[in-house]
Amino acid sequence: MANWRIQCWDSSLFISLLTAKEPERVRTILGLLDQHDKNGITIIVSTMVVAEVRRIPRPGAKGPAPAEEDNVVTTPYDPKYLDQVRELFKSPDLDYRVPTPSIVELARDIGDQFPKLLPVDCVHIATALEAKADVLFTWDGAGVQRRRPDAMLRYDKRIGNPPLRIMEPFVPSGEMFDPKP
């Protein structure tokens, strides 16, 4: 029975931690890190996460014109940005998994079966399955009644054998209080 001890985290947790705009989420992440410090949980992360925590164009940003591809309006550049992101992903709290041949093959098979899932999400899911994670935590698709067809949360208990739990992060507090595996 899953005891939520082996967790796979996707990029949304790191983005929420770095921005700290949603206090409830930050509390959840810090609660999980408390458990990690007490050797209660293992945090598995696909190295794909490193490529996903980055700037994106500002909403409505025009262009780019040909040969101007590196000149897209993003968040104003702060020199500490890259350093912070680099430092974050050096943290010894994380247990990285690279997309090995067997993981990407599994990701391809998942994508074949669930074509609305994006390749990178299939890699996160395959990574969690390969690591025998109890749960893949994500906020992708959270907070809305009708989830996008590609939102990972929509695929909870749909993939793998036993089916992988894909859930919004929560701090495990014991069998009585936790969701059923």
Add this chain to the structure above:
Amino acid sequence: MPEEFEFGVTLNARERLDADTISSLVKNILDILKDVERQVTKHNRATVKWQWAEDTKINVVATVNGVSEDELSQMVDIARLGFVRASEAAQGDQKVAWPQEYGDAARKGAEAILKQLDRLESLTIEATNHEPIDIRSAKVETLIRAHAPQRVRSSVEGVLELISHKGTSIRAGIREHRTRRYVRCSLATNKWLDTLKHTPLWDQRVVVEGMVAYDETGHPISITDVTSITPRQGRPLREFEGALPDLTNGRTTEDFMAELRGENG
């Protein structure tokens, strides 16, 4: 919970041990484990398959005792030569021209070792005064070839352990983080010796990048052609709370993720 469970005995001796002692030690350890298994499982048969935990490198040494220095030197030369001849025979698919001094027992011993090739990447033979040779195919009764695994550029993370350093190669092991699985690591002396002398990497948690071979279950088994070894030292995650408040440019995490991943709905 580790994925591998190890049991080991180290004989901390003041002098070198007989090769016979080592061969008995392996048998004794297996006897213990099999007996305990039968008691624990209450089954009549022990079924656990115990594997050699680290690099399977067995080197024996001798000093002048009973034979002369010349004879000892000749002995290791000839022992090596038998393997060279078996390897050469494979090139032309000919009969092995065993050295004259290879009696029945030596030939059978060499053949038994060479037959292992069909489940190895290669065999390395070392002898004093000779560079190590890597054997990838040999003629025994039939032609036996080692299987070169498919390797991909990737990385392995864990604690770096020194095994030995001889000639052109530093043999190390990586004890994988969390699973505690052992991954063989081969480092080119000319590329890595200086770095390893001046940077505290041994017994540290590191990320090693190179060409990785995986077993059929997808676990890494060895890494060669290493291009980087990076210590895994960083700050705890909690220190990054609110470190980049403007990262998403005012979007919620979900909107940011959807945009980043190119909304597929």
